[in-house]
Amino acid sequence: ADNVKIENQTGIHTDWRGYAILPFATEYRENRVALNANSLADNVELDETVVTVIPTHGAIARATFNAQIGGKVLMTLKYGNKSVPFGAIVTHGENKNGSIVAENGQVYLTGLPQSGKLQVSWGNDKNSNCIVDYKLPEVSPGTLLNQQTAICR
Known part of the structure; x- marks a missing residue:
């Protein structure tokens, strides 16, 4: 920086x-x-x-x-018609440090590129993992944190 x-x-x-x-x-x-x-x-x-x-x-x-270095977002993650489970780990790209999902599927992420994929996991079986495709909006002056909802597939 x-x-x-x-x-x-x-x-x-x-x-x-x-x-x-x-x-x-x-x-x-x-x-x-x-x-x-x-x-x-x-x-x-x-x-x-x-x-x-x-x-x-x-x-x-x-x-x-x-x-x-990159975008900051407070993202609400949905899997099917429910929120991603509390305690799930979200990782992106080469950043191996995961962010932990809080209540109601909310997770705070930093250092995100403008668009990409997030990996979400909360268990060891195949139904306990999903991928989120995201695209951050253009940053407008005065907006430090984006908020959005994303579907995990």
């Missing part, structure tokens, strides 16, 4: 590739590296905003933050 400010570091932020250099890390000690979540773009969400690194003498320590 580009142009994300680093907490407690005046004038330091990530470049267009998502990289930043912190010049004052203390060697052989825990150094807290925190991103300012308020400086994230609307289509970016981080798994965590704080990591700890311990650089050795003369070394470069790498702090890795996993970011999901």
Whole structure:
């Protein structure tokens, strides 16, 4: 994610590739590296905003933050004429971290491309899995979260 400010570091932020250099890390000690979540773009969400690194003498320590970049949606999933079961796992693309379905088939998803497929599973048999084809609407200014209902087949 580009142009994300680093907490407690005046004038330091990530470049267009998502990289930043912190010049004052203390060697052989825990150094807290925190991103300012308020400086994230609307289509970016981080798994965590704080990591700890311990650089050795003369070394470069790498702090890795996993970011999901893409659409955000609160989706209501239907399977047949019912909601997808509470606790079902929804995954998309290469993102192996699943989102968990809440009551009434609702699931919050981030990092979605404009359209694609979601895999939903809640058991081991063939009737406990389904696929959702989705298409997100064009993002309008001021809309941070899309809401939609989708049919799982």
